[in-house]
Amino acid sequence: MSTAIEGIDPSRVPTHVGCVMDGNGRWAQRRGMQRTEGHAAGEEALFDTVLGALDLGIQWLTVFAFSTENWRRPQDEVRFLMGFNRGLLRRRRDELNDLGVRIRFAGRSDWRVPRSVTREMQESAAMTVSNRTLTLTMAFNYGGRAEIVDAVRSMVAKGVSPKEITEKSLAEHLYLPDMPDPDLVIRTSGEYRISNFLLWQLAYSELVFLDTLWPDFRRSDLYDAVREYQGRNRRYGRV
Ligand code: IPE
Numbered sequence: 001m002s003t004a005i006e007g008i009d010p011s012r013v014p015t016h017v018g019c020v021m022d023g024n025g026r027w028a029q030r031r032g033m034q035r036t037e038g039h040a041a042g043e044e045a046l047f048d049t050v051l052g053a054l055d056l057g058i059q060w061l062t063v064f065a066f067s068t069e070n071w072r073r074p075q076d077e078v079r080f081l082m083g084f085n086r087g088l089l090r091r092r093r094d095e096l097n098d099l100g101v102r103i104r105f106a107g108r109s110d111w112r113v114p115r116s117v118t119r120e121m122q123e124s125a126a127m128t129v130s131n132r133t134l135t136l137t138m139a140f141n142y143g144g145r146a147e148i149v150d151a152v153r154s155m156v157a158k159g160v161s162p163k164e165i166t167e168k169s170l171a172e173h174l175y176l177p178d179m180p181d182p183d184l185v186i187r188t189s190g191e192y193r194i195s196n197f198l199l200w201q202l203a204y205s206e207l208v209f210l211d212t213l214w215p216d217f218r219r220s221d222l223y224d225a226v227r228e229y230q231g232r233n234r235r236y237g238r239v
Pocket residue numbers: 021022023024025026027065066067070081189
């Protein structure tokens with residue numbers, strides 16, 4: 001599993017890494033291609049990142065695949081992204097399963113997500129449910145604000161009283177309550193924003209912003225980000 005990688009202390013590898021996989025459209029446009037071809041090229045980047053995470057012994061990898069705001073894109077692109085994610089799961093899940101990857105999803109269920117996509121997500125999750133080498137969470141139709149709203153709704157529906165609402169109990173009502181907070185979040189494409197990714201969970205995450213466009217991202221970029229992370233001093237409000 002984890003191999004020695006120069007300049008990385010294996011005892012301080014982040015437990016959970018999040019990735020905002022951004023820049024697919026610009027990658028394609030710079031090559032005179034359709035934006036959708038950039039999404040397709042992002043598949044290799046994702047798979048290589050998974051292999052890099054396995055090499056490092058990272059246990060949780062969460063990737064932003066489709067946001068609750070991405071419905072605002074042209075209908076053709078949205079349709080492509082739905083089909084692309086369904087295809088990606090079909091193409092890759094056996095290999096991921098063989099690698100010991102547990103595939104999970106975080107996001108809101110939504111009538112706009114085609115049934116065939118939901119089915120593929122459920123099958124991929126069921127097939128890999130007992131794997132523990134790496135948990136790959138795809139944030140799909142995910143929004144951090146929507147997640148907090150959904151958590152509050154489920155608490156209210158259960159009749160939780162005001163004094164029972166605590167940081168701990170709210171966190172227990174998020175989509176994946178057993179998921180640890182990300183230690184490191186990487187955003188590609190030179191944008192310095194969070195865009196509604198894991199808002200609750202990233203209160204104390206270390207953030208690394210890269211100019212690299214997502215389709216060009218490879219495990220070596222993950223290693224660079226982990227080196228950067230290991231150079232940071234996480235204080236959590238202390239001195
Ligand atoms: C990220 O790439 C993928 C998704 C949001 C689905 P973009 O499609 O946002 O690419 P840019 O940011 O327009 O270049």
